Amino acid sequence: MIKQYLKQAFQMxxxxxxxxxxxxAGTAISIAMIMIVxxxxxxxxASFYPxxxxxxxxxxxxxxxxxxxxxxxxxGMSVEAVRECFYSLQLxxxxxxxxxxxxxxSVPGKRMYKAYAITYTDPGFWKIFSFRFxxxxxxxxxxxxxxxxxxxxxxxxxxxxxxxxxxxGKQVMVDMEEYTICGVVDDVSRAANxxxxxxxxxxxxxxxxxxxxxxxxxxxxxxxxxxxxxxADFNPIKAELKKHIAxxxxxxxxxxxxxxxxxxxxxxxxxGSIGQRTVELKDYLAETGGLLLFLLLVPALxxxxxxxxxxxxxxxxxxxxxxxxxxxGNLLRQVLYENCLITLLxxxxxLACSFIFLPLCKEFxxxxxxxxxxxxxxxxxxxFVVALLFSLLLNLLSAGIPAARIARQxxxxxxxxxxxx
Amino acid sequence: xxxxxxxxxxxxxxxxxxxxxxxxxxxxxxxxxMDSLLVDVCTYYSPLGRDxxxxxxxxxxxxxxxxxGYVPDSxxxxxxxxxxxRLVDNLRQAPQVDExxxxxxxxxxxxxxxxxxxTQAGTTDxxxxxxxxxxxxxTPSYFDVFRIKSEDGKTLRAVVEQNxxxxxxxxxxxxxxxxxxxxxxxxxxxxATSTGTMTIAAVCNPIRRTEYERSEPCFYLxxxxxxDVVEEANxxxxxxxxxxxxxxxxxxxxxxxNFLQGMDDRLTVNNLYASSVTPLGNFRDTMLKDRRDAMMKxxxxxxxxxxxxxxxxxxxxxxxxQYRRGEMGLRVAVxxxxxxxxxxxxxxxxxLLAFTAPLVLIFIINMLYFDMPxxxxxxxTWWRFTVTFGGTFLxxxxxxxxxxxxxxxxxxxxxxxxxxxxx
Numbered sequence: 001m002i003k004q005y006l007k008q009a010f011q012m013x014x015x016x017x018x019x020x021x022x023x024x025a026g027t028a029i030s031i032a033m034i035m036i037v038x039x040x041x042x043x044x045x046a047s048f049y050p051x052x053x054x055x056x057x058x059x060x061x062x063x064x065x066x067x068x069x070x071x072x073x074x075x076g077m078s079v080e081a082v083r084e085c086f087y088s089l090q091l092x093x094x095x096x097x098x099x100x101x102x103x104x105x106s107v108p109g110k111r112m113y114k115a116y117a118i119t120y121t122d123p124g125f126w127k128i129f130s131f132r133f134x135x136x137x138x139x140x141x142x143x144x145x146x147x148x149x150x151x152x153x154x155x156x157x158x159x160x161x162x163x164x165x166x167x168x169g170k171q172v173m174v175d176m177e178e179y180t181i182c183g184v185v186d187d188v189s190r191a192a193n194x195x196x197x198x199x200x201x202x203x204x205x206x207x208x209x210x211x212x213x214x215x216x217x218x219x220x221x222x223x224x225x226x227x228x229x230x231x232a233d234f235n236p237i238k239a240e241l242k243k244h245i246a247x248x249x250x251x252x253x254x255x256x257x258x259x260x261x262x263x264x265x266x267x268x269x270x271x272g273s274i275g276q277r278t279v280e281l282k283d284y285l286a287e288t289g290g291l292l293l294f295l296l297l298v299p300a301l302x303x304x305x306x307x308x309x310x311x312x313x314x315x316x317x318x319x320x321x322x323x324x325x326x327x328x329g330n331l332l333r334q335v336l337y338e339n340c341l342i343t344l345l346x347x348x349x350x351l352a353c354s355f356i357f358l359p360l361c362k363e364f365x366x367x368x369x370x371x372x373x374x375x376x377x378x379x380x381x382x383x384f385v386v387a388l389l390f391s392l393l394l395n396l397l398s399a400g401i402p403a404a405r406i407a408r409q410x411x412x413x414x415x416x417x418x419x420x421x
Numbered sequence: 422x423x424x425x426x427x428x429x430x431x432x433x434x435x436x437x438x439x440x441x442x443x444x445x446x447x448x449x450x451x452x453x454x455m456d457s458l459l460v461d462v463c464t465y466y467s468p469l470g471r472d473x474x475x476x477x478x479x480x481x482x483x484x485x486x487x488x489x490g491y492v493p494d495s496x497x498x499x500x501x502x503x504x505x506x507r508l509v510d511n512l513r514q515a516p517q518v519d520e521x522x523x524x525x526x527x528x529x530x531x532x533x534x535x536x537x538x539x540t541q542a543g544t545t546d547x548x549x550x551x552x553x554x555x556x557x558x559x560t561p562s563y564f565d566v567f568r569i570k571s572e573d574g575k576t577l578r579a580v581v582e583q584n585x586x587x588x589x590x591x592x593x594x595x596x597x598x599x600x601x602x603x604x605x606x607x608x609x610x611x612x613a614t615s616t617g618t619m620t621i622a623a624v625c626n627p628i629r630r631t632e633y634e635r636s637e638p639c640f641y642l643x644x645x646x647x648x649d650v651v652e653e654a655n656x657x658x659x660x661x662x663x664x665x666x667x668x669x670x671x672x673x674x675x676x677x678x679n680f681l682q683g684m685d686d687r688l689t690v691n692n693l694y695a696s697s698v699t700p701l702g703n704f705r706d707t708m709l710k711d712r713r714d715a716m717m718k719x720x721x722x723x724x725x726x727x728x729x730x731x732x733x734x735x736x737x738x739x740x741x742x743q744y745r746r747g748e749m750g751l752r753v754a755v756x757x758x759x760x761x762x763x764x765x766x767x768x769x770x771x772x773l774l775a776f777t778a779p780l781v782l783i784f785i786i787n788m789l790y791f792d793m794p795x796x797x798x799x800x801x802t803w804w805r806f807t808v809t810f811g812g813t814f815l816x817x818x819x820x821x822x823x824x825x826x827x828x829x830x831x832x833x834x835x836x837x838x839x840x841x842x843x844x
Binding site: 033113208364 | 437439440442443446447450480482483484485486487488489490677678681682685694695696697698699710713714717718721725726728729730732733735736737739740741743744827
């Protein structure tokens, strides 16, 4: 039966080329827009190099609040707070503290002034993120403890400074300080919120940064990310953290630290939460859902008009089929199947368009315009399922009502080609 | 003709209903998007009050004790503030530099801001205005770096040098404090209880924080002498102070690296050094990105809606002319001209659109009643209504005409005899 419907549908498509093209194009644009919304979300949510375990990550990014009697301060935390509250946690697989900065790098003897994105961090960073080392290896806990000036460069940074990635063991100046390059990693896309950087330095080597704290040495410049052993550990980790916060606060005179709603998961980040501002899921759904509904509704109304006119044209045919015993369900299914072909063709074209459109328009679609897009950010199985789902929804919306109406029409009036109103 | 068109529309009400619903939704949303876009564009292109082209921020750094070249406190004879003044003097003397200044919480397009409350001094009036205003702490050269003008269009720095006084207030602040009277030479103080007063040396043009915001009252607190700078640097870490430079006209950003390397050791004064240099345009791009992106997304949304209207109209009318071939043929046969047939189609489409207008008007009135459109940045006037409402329907009308043009052309080719076959 389906084969018959498909045959018929193909005939219909060929018969009315302009309407076919318009229906497919209309569907394609709608699906393309919807998929771009979905893809932008996915780039925030899906795992890719080097943030390969995003589903197990927890973040406290600039989400520290320290309160005392004469005011409060929000932003990062001090090294001491990292040590007391986070390094001491037992449940997470790995914990890392980091502070961001921008300083120029240069080869010894020739001062340069172009600033690079620097992440001051600890060896836990390399456990959490799966960086591909092109040469050398990460700095170790021993380097960290004795503040040995070693650093890791991204491949493109190494090339900019030395013209090659074969630079392990060479010296590089960060502002006025001399460091030894211990490793070179593959470049990181901007879309990796935490792992992105040009240079990674053990934070113990920058005394000014370590000592730059206030509010009884609780607030400072550091943020924290953690890798849980499994997703189910999120709540136990938060509970453990609460205990550590209480213990830490007890050692202070009047300042009290808290981490607002942090730590947050990658899902929270994807729906727009950041350290100091939490976006509730229902708000996100209301906003994005409204947009998606609009992107779906307008083309659906559009296609409704077209399908209605198309179905009207075939009323007599339907009447004949009914007269020979086709049931309502039969006719309904036929119209839906036929329309399904159009929607699927449109959906596929739309998905393809979104893959083309997104890189072209990433400048204003993504948070950072120079984000490099990789295949693993875009081509996830979920994307195809979502595209199919939206296409079918569009099909049901645009063809369901005319089909239901025609199936309900009395045989006589169909045969007479009367519009029953 | 009109009644006839209405009859045709009514007889086609099933499929017209969907088109009408689409037009209604699209017209309402198109109006909202156009209105907010208009506000954005108008705000974007009104004067900013300053010029950041060719202005750079010199990011300052302070050495760690472990750095080679670090001067320990015991050997240092100057304060951090004096080092800063010397560093900025070194920059100013370079031939490529037009002007250099020192400031705090005054670098445009950054989140570092300071707010101070001020009140009028000398009046015994108890209703005097006390309010919080944004405060920029700057050296007078700041006005040359940003080419800020006084309210009467003169170079602000010249006016400041002529008059005595610690303050420069913006036109908005003058209006707020003195209700249209001149503020020049008047006195202000920090609070009702503070003893010292400050004199207003000049009034400058309104200053806007970014291209997307309207101007807010604000004032400049002047650091006229080096001594003032040194005192300021005693209170805040010197590396948090801002050093801004304007390069000479014609200087290209690519030459910055060479210029800095040419400066060599003049960029280090004791433990203070110039770490890197950022064009202010970069700060602006970062800060405005969200708003600019939103503007682009609105434009894309408008295109999406228009395209959909076009597709909907062309599809529906195409099928309809096919379906109503018999009727059309009959009309031609009994003497209707082809242009009249086409006219009916256009009239049908445009009428559909026209019917949405009253409903959209009700929608707009409701929106205005609940104060949903942005009236802070741009007051709601008749011209704003005309531009957005007229623009919405003009765009939609255009799409409808283009969409009907294809099917209408087909009708023109119809042969009465052939068409009558279908009847």
